[in-house]
Amino acid sequence: MSVPVSVEISKPNLDPNPLALFGGKFLRAQITGVKSLDDDPQHIATNFPADEDRAATIRPESLDMNWSKLFGGGRKTAGQENTCTEDFLLVTWDSCRYDAYLKANTPNLDQYTPAHRAWAMATYTLPAHVALFHGFLPHAFEAEPFYNRYYQQLWRISHRKTNTQPLVTFPPGTKNLADGFAKMGYYTVGTAAMSMFRHAPMLRRGFEDFTVTKEQEARRQNQIVIEAIRKNAPNRPFFAFLNYGETHSPFHHEDMPNFDPEAEEHFSYSRLHNQIGVTREDWTFNQSAFDKQVSCAEFLDARTGELIGFLKERGRPATVVVCADHGECFGENGLYGHAFYHEKIMEVPLLIFRVNAPPHPRPTVDAAFAAVSSVPSSGTPGEG
Numbered sequence: 001m002s003v004p005v006s007v008e009i010s011k012p013n014l015d016p017n018p019l020a021l022f023g024g025k026f027l028r029a030q031i032t033g034v035k036s037l038d039d040d041p042q043h044i045a046t047n048f049p050a051d052e053d054r055a056a057t058i059r060p061e062s063l064d065m066n067w068s069k070l071f072g073g074g075r076k077t078a079g080q081e082n083t084c085t086e087d088f089l090l091v092t093w094d095s096c097r098y099d100a101y102l103k104a105n106t107p108n109l110d111q112y113t114p115a116h117r118a119w120a121m122a123t124y125t126l127p128a129h130v131a132l133f134h135g136f137l138p139h140a141f142e143a144e145p146f147y148n149r150y151y152q153q154l155w156r157i158s159h160r161k162t163n164t165q166p167l168v169t170f171p172p173g174t175k176n177l178a179d180g181f182a183k184m185g186y187y188t189v190g191t192a193a194m195s196m197f198r199h200a201p202m203l204r205r206g207f208e209d210f211t212v213t214k215e216q217e218a219r220r221q222n223q224i225v226i227e228a229i230r231k232n233a234p235n236r237p238f239f240a241f242l243n244y245g246e247t248h249s250p251f252h253h254e255d256m257p258n259f260d261p262e263a264e265e266h267f268s269y270s271r272l273h274n275q276i277g278v279t280r281e282d283w284t285f286n287q288s289a290f291d292k293q294v295s296c297a298e299f300l301d302a303r304t305g306e307l308i309g310f311l312k313e314r315g316r317p318a319t320v321v322v323c324a325d326h327g328e329c330f331g332e333n334g335l336y337g338h339a340f341y342h343e344k345i346m347e348v349p350l351l352i353f354r355v356n357a358p359p360h361p362r363p364t365v366d367a368a369f370a371a372v373s374s375v376p377s378s379g380t381p382g383e384g
């Protein structure tokens with residue numbers, strides 16, 4: 001039986017830096033189901049950037065630029081009440097295929113935007129989330145800001161030359177999204193269902209609070225995040241991350257009435273680990289497992305809707321990103337699962353929208369983008 005473990009690490013105040021407003025806060029890391037040395041809370045603590053390192057990389061002028069851009073010119077100074085309102089919510093539905101999302105009934109998310117077909121940055125949870133946390137969303141080949149990072153990136157860590165200014169630019173030296181938002185005075189909270197987050201400390205890095213749950217606990221994940229925000233960020237913006245596990249094999253959710261042992265068999269761990277890994281001509285699509293993932297997607301639409309309901313109740317402008325980290329094979333070419341390259345693993349749903357505020361204005365350099373995109377050999381914009 002897992003035992004919740006909490007650890008508190010005292011951080012020195014960063015005063016007179018503007019971030020002093022939050023500099024004296026305690027970092028808390030809560031991990032459940034601790035199983036290995038990698039999960040030692042102290043180990044987690046030592047993976048946060050050193051405070052000296054954080055202070056050295058903070059450039060107040062960069063912060064001023066971002067606060068001004070995001071929040072209409074309000075400059076935050078030490079001791080001043082933070083009136084900023086733009087929250088950011090990043091939600092991943094683990095392994096959810098693009099076509100499973102399309103087939104699912106998603107009345108909650110449909111109110112905001114249809115899913116765009118985007119291409120995942122990696123084939124399995126660890127590298128896909130590393131990419132996400134370094135600013136790389138799945139990429140859609142459409143001339144749409146945020147969906148296409150060459151058009152406009154939603155958030156960007158480095159300051160290399162780009163066609164347009166990202167919506168959020170983090171200070172140089174920022175380690176990842178959570179670290180960047182923390183440097184901007186945000187409350188950062190995350191929760192994940194996949195055990196990969198338990199075994200890879202880098203996936204929890206930079207979050208003030210992070211909880212790894214069981215794989216089908218979306219309702220509890222919502223509760224954890226919402227309560228944490230209410231408690232720790234009633235008057236300051238937050239960056240929240242949720243990784244839901246219901247759409248990952250074995251494709252269960254709390255409201256699913258019956259367990260199907262036959263479908264389970266196709267996606268058991270032993271089968272995944274023992275499959276021969278070669279493509280076959282006589283493959284059969286596993287409709288039953290696909291339908292279960294569709295059902296899980298519908299379940300997660302409701303859970304994501306609950307998060308949006310919380311955002312509305314909170315009343316602040318918020319940007320929401322919902323996507324899958326990668327897809328899944330349900331027997332195509334004789335292949336099951338993920339962690340290898342296949343079109344059905346690489347294509348994922350991506351939805352980006354704003355609540356409590358009108359959509360972000362499109363970048364003002366459409367003409368420049370058009371000029372660049374019309375010259376295929378003109379070079380590649382910088383990565384990162």
Ligand SMILES: [Zn+2]
Nearest residue numbers: 094124125325
């Ligand atoms: Zn995954």
